[in-house]
Amino acid sequence: MDDFKSSDERLSAWMRAASRGDQEAYRNFLSALLPVLRQTALRSLSRAGASVADSEDVVQEIMLAIHLRRHTWDESTTIMPWVYGIARHKMIDVLRRRGRRFEVPLDGFEEIVEAPAAAEALSERDIIRFLGRLGNGQRKVVLAVSVEGLSIRDAAKRLGITEGAARVTLHRGLKTLARIYGSER
Amino acid sequence: MQTHRLIEALVADLQPLRQRLPGQILMRLGWAALAAALAFYGLYGFRDDGLASLGDPRFVVKISLLLTLVGALWPLMRRAAGPIKMTPTDFKPLAWVGLFWLTMMGLEVALVPQTAWYPMMVGENGLFCLAAIPLIGMPLLATIIVTFRGAAPAVASVSGAVAGFFCAAIASVLYAVHCPDDSPFFLVVWYGAATMILMAMGALSGRWVLRW
Numbered sequence: 001m002d003d004f005k006s007s008d009e010r011l012s013a014w015m016r017a018a019s020r021g022d023q024e025a026y027r028n029f030l031s032a033l034l035p036v037l038r039q040t041a042l043r044s045l046s047r048a049g050a051s052v053a054d055s056e057d058v059v060q061e062i063m064l065a066i067h068l069r070r071h072t073w074d075e076s077t078t079i080m081p082w083v084y085g086i087a088r089h090k091m092i093d094v095l096r097r098r099g100r101r102f103e104v105p106l107d108g109f110e111e112i113v114e115a116p117a118a119a120e121a122l123s124e125r126d127i128i129r130f131l132g133r134l135g136n137g138q139r140k141v142v143l144a145v146s147v148e149g150l151s152i153r154d155a156a157k158r159l160g161i162t163e164g165a166a167r168v169t170l171h172r173g174l175k176t177l178a179r180i181y182g183s184e185r
Numbered sequence: 186m187q188t189h190r191l192i193e194a195l196v197a198d199l200q201p202l203r204q205r206l207p208g209q210i211l212m213r214l215g216w217a218a219l220a221a222a223l224a225f226y227g228l229y230g231f232r233d234d235g236l237a238s239l240g241d242p243r244f245v246v247k248i249s250l251l252l253t254l255v256g257a258l259w260p261l262m263r264r265a266a267g268p269i270k271m272t273p274t275d276f277k278p279l280a281w282v283g284l285f286w287l288t289m290m291g292l293e294v295a296l297v298p299q300t301a302w303y304p305m306m307v308g309e310n311g312l313f314c315l316a317a318i319p320l321i322g323m324p325l326l327a328t329i330i331v332t333f334r335g336a337a338p339a340v341a342s343v344s345g346a347v348a349g350f351f352c353a354a355i356a357s358v359l360y361a362v363h364c365p366d367d368s369p370f371f372l373v374v375w376y377g378a379a380t381m382i383l384m385a386m387g388a389l390s391g392r393w394v395l396r397w
Contacts, residue, residue: 027193034189074263089337093396173194
């Protein structure tokens, strides 16, 4: 319990710094959140008896929601209840989209499926499935920043656009991506 | 897309937050309320007694009943916009306001002769009030619903209803400055009915619009 509390405090501190534009803190925050979200997604999906094959998609959808709605977190509170609120909402959304046909509780299944490393490899094909549905401009910027790991400035230089335009395009691309995740499956 | 790559994209997209949710709500609501007030007072004006009404204790009580309601609903609004489900504790301030309202109604019962209760409740402006408060409140509600769309409301219909309640309270304050009926009885019946209308509109539009 103390462990959870201290990690909640640490995550909250990172997110407060991120709100003021600290990218390093934000990367720490998201990276630390990743295993937590994977576990949450796997557990909820398997508990509902749904397929866990694309649980990494769900994790990404939750991350996008956290990113695009981070202004709704009240900084005077710790962040994990807020994160779980977002995750819970998205899980319900995902299960609703898939229909309730598979909602057979499978007790004890969690132990078998909790192999998060495999999940990431599985979702590699999604580069085509999801990014392919972005417009040309948005896809180029998102790819340059995510897959090639360029900074906004370098990505802008490479694509021959201004830094401001690259910034706006990236943000729109992420918003579109969130919408695509929300409508797929 | 691999998740660590998505994280890089999110990090690159990070901007310092210029405005957090409460500030966003207040600013947009402020503009909407200003526009609604200008339109309403432009069309129908203030009460005949104008500033003198501030010396009338019944008017002051009416306004404070409504303002405390606005105040008690504000923390609820902040909760309604977020992903954490509301609990009964969140509604506690509302209970205190309810007590305040009951006290003032008790006072009215004690001070006003029984024969006047019914005419006071019916008032002079009932139907106008019933139409005006929702009309003033609607642009406010639309503003809030749009803002909530970009937020993360846990239960869309409940959040919409809370937004409707809050907008009704603000619209009531604006309307009360125009309305000559000051009895708490009148408030409960007519303002109450108008509030129900806005809450229902909020809940319904929330259901349809607030999925994220």
